[in-house]
Amino acid sequence: MSTTLGLLGVPSSAAAHWPGQEKAPAALRAAGLIRLLGEAGLEVEDHGDRPVVRWRPHPTERRPHNLSQVLQVLSDARAQINSIFEAGQLPLVVGGECTLAIALYSAAVAHDEDVALLYFDGGQDLSNAPDNPESVLDGLGVGHMLDLPGTAPALASFGPRRPLLSPERLCFFGYGDPEEDREGLVPSTRFPASDVRPDPRSAARRAVQALGADRFVVHFDVDVIDFYDLPVADVPLYNRGLTKAEAMTALSEFVAHPGFAGMTFAEFNPDHGEPDGSTAHVLAKALAQALGPLAKP
Template sequence: MTAGRDRHWGVLGVPSSRAAHWPGLEKGPAALRAAGLVDALAAAGASVTDHGDRPVARWRAPGTPRRDPAGARLPAPHDVDGVAEVLRGARDALAGVLAAGETPLVLGGECTLAIPLVAAAVAAHGDVGLVYVDGGQDLQLPADHPEEPILDSMGVAHLLGLPGTVDALAGLGPRRPLLDADALCFLGFADDDEDVHDLVPSPRIPAADVAADPDGAAARALAAVTGRGGRPFVVHVDVDVLDALLLPGADVPQYGRGLTLDVLVAVLEPLVADPLLAGVTLVEHNPDHDPDGLSARRLVAVLAPVLAARRQP
């Protein structure tokens, strides 16, 4: 694996909101493209192949919920079949990107896109770590949230194969669980810890700690996910890690608690430049929350140089 300008990015859009709370995220890849992401990467010196977008998959209203004999709603996540179809297609397309020797850059779409990226990377590399740069941890379990059975908030739980997760997602890759808890680091979250059953002993670096020392946070995350043997890793970036008062656009915004754009850049630079990086997701930008496209253009302006930068190994 190589770093910086020696890396060849393979850009793949997955325009889906099927796992989300509502429509909008299916427009995210097109908005990032319209903001000039691919051209900005090339202009910043990155080597890029654009693989285009997967078919659009828009959120659809839930049907009648399943209920037990007493009338209580059963913990069945919304639209499992539709979400699984999207993720299988993304996994197979990403396998092709990796087989071509490219580093995937996945434009979403929802947080569940971390699942096919990890699945494809595990198939290619045998084992991977994950730095989860997100305003939350996506560890919710279906049984705990029958009132809000949204798979977008359950992606990491499925990567880890936690109890009650659904086979169609947890079994998406060549092994189960796809990810070990000791190869995972949560970075930048502002919500309360979602590991309510104490099942996930992964390192956690909250937003306040990242803001205080971005370089130190990145170093801790790298040490956690690469391990002693130099394990490849992927980075998941949800734009809801940012303070939505300063940069609107996240599908589920955080007000006054997220990172600034400068801090996000500072913590991503050493992660993206590391030669063990095996892929990146950039997800959860909802253009309905950014109608003039200003936030998308600001994201592109600051992230393209980060993705193109070179750091000596």
């Protein structure tokens, strides 16, 4: 596989708590993402943005909320990501919300059944319906990939196998929210923010080793970044997240690994940043720099 990035925007907040994330791909583009990636020495093929899907309360689908539209968005995104893999490129999927990890991992498994998932997120997205009465799907994605009790069958079976993901092919990294696996159903390796913060590079290397796979994809949720350090997340972490520098240092270490096979970049809500787009520019520049190890000499 080449080191050419296949950039795809999925401007959807279908699975979110409220509107806003559907604006993220356009905001990052307006902030110069394509130019910044080029200035970092990266080769990029732009696959464009999918249609905008804005959050709205569904009149009947409440547990989980808006499931049918989420499935439509994921099916469309998976087809586009599959085309990127077939072109021999590394997917860079800019969302949009966290359920995009399901589309990316589903497409990746279709190309390599042993591929692993590094879940770089402020939470673990495991809570089932009784624990999460809101039933907002962008907080339930990993639980559905693992087919945990209480998940929606239509989403748990999204992919070439069920369960789509096994705990030994999963590593949680950087989370600042409390432990979600209170019943011990998911014996995956975990690196909470408190373990990452002292030495992000070392923690990232140990996380990749723990996956035990030749190839892996990364799901990066910007809520791993402390909201006081950079106000970009749709659902903020205050005084619990990583700094922007810590998060991007770890991300660059993942990208530098020869097994890196693509990523999602999710949960940016442009409404939370400066109205002049300067916050989006800081985020776009940080992403381009973190992807720098993919640049050809």
